[in-house]
Amino acid sequence: QSALTQPASVSGSPGQSITISCTGTSSDVGGYNYVSWYQQHPGKAPKLMIYEVSNRPSGVSNRFSGSKSGNTASLTISGLQAEDEADYYCSSYTSISTYVFGTGTKVTVL
Amino acid sequence: QLQLQESGPGLVKPSETLSLTCTVSGGSISSSNYYWDWIRQPPGKGLEWIGSIYYSGSTYYNPSLKSRVSISVDTSKNQFSLDLTSVTAADTAMYYCATHIYFFYYMDVWGEGTTVTVFS
Numbered sequence: 001q002s003a004l005t006q007p008a009s010v011s012g013s014p015g016q017s018i019t020i021s022c023t024g025t026s027s028d029v030g031g032y033n034y035v036s037w038y039q040q041h042p043g044k045a046p047k048l049m050i051y052e053v054s055n056r057p058s059g060v061s062n063r064f065s066g067s068k069s070g071n072t073a074s075l076t077i078s079g080l081q082a083e084d085e086a087d088y089y090c091s092s093y094t095s096i097s098t099y100v101f102g103t104g105t106k107v108t109v110l
Numbered sequence: 111q112l113q114l115q116e117s118g119p120g121l122v123k124p125s126e127t128l129s130l131t132c133t134v135s136g137g138s139i140s141s142s143n144y145y146w147d148w149i150r151q152p153p154g155k156g157l158e159w160i161g162s163i164y165y166s167g168s169t170y171y172n173p174s175l176k177s178r179v180s181i182s183v184d185t186s187k188n189q190f191s192l193d194l195t196s197v198t199a200a201d202t203a204m205y206y207c208a209t210h211i212y213f214f215y216y217m218d219v220w221g222e223g224t225t226v227t228v229f230s
Contacts, residue, residue, distance in 0.1 A: 001173060003156065034215035038157075045206055045223055046157065051216040089157050093215040097170050099147075104156040 004029060004090055004102035011108040017078040020105045022090035023071060028100055030071035034093035037066060037075045041086045049088075050075060077107070085109045112136045112144075114207045114221035122201075122228050128194040132207030132221060139188045140165050145210050146190045147217055148181060150203040158203075163190055164212070197228045 038046035050066040090102035118130035161171040208217035
């Protein structure tokens with residue numbers, strides 16, 4: 001299985017909105033509403049930010065939102081803050097009962 | 111609240127077997143509510159899902175690693191383990207254990223990770 005495709009980097013100024021894309025195939029992203037997003041700060045374990053395409057776990061800011069169209073999922077961070085600077089990974093369940101992660105996106109707050 | 115903690119040798123020689131353990135606290139590994147996962151991250155690179163095990167013993171593996179991976183559960187110790195055979199330098203990574211709830215498809219609890227370096 002191939003990693004899902006994400007842009008290597010995305011940047012924005014404080015207060016702005018940014019969107020990270022995550023492109024897969026009909027065997028993963030396009031075939032299931034089981035896309036999740038994880039935030040990872042340097043030296044830390046990943047943290048779940050979005051599950052099942054657009055749901056936020058308790059405690060995650062409503063500035064984070066997710067969506068999906070076809071084989072591409074997206075994570076939007078609105079009102080960008082310095083603390084949002086981190087790596088972000090998407091993940092999807094697949095047709096062979098496995099999971100695949102995205103290539104990862106480094107978010108920089110200018 | 112579930113908590114996970116990885117443990118194992120930080121150094122492994124090429125061609126040998128990497129063995130790691132994840133200790134579960136705050137819940138039972140025998141619960142039908144959870145799958146138990148291993149994920150790794152090479153230095154400076156992205157996350158790679160290694161595999162999962164259900165309490166019943168059913169396992170699911172990344173096809174690219176399937177020939178070398180085995181995940182098992184030790185209910186007496188409330189632990190699950192990863193064995194990766196015939197390691198090379200490419201297996202050098204941070205290894206995380208994680209869990210996801212049965213019938214849900216996201217990892218919501220992660221361990222802090224343990225670093226494994228393959229070198230002679």
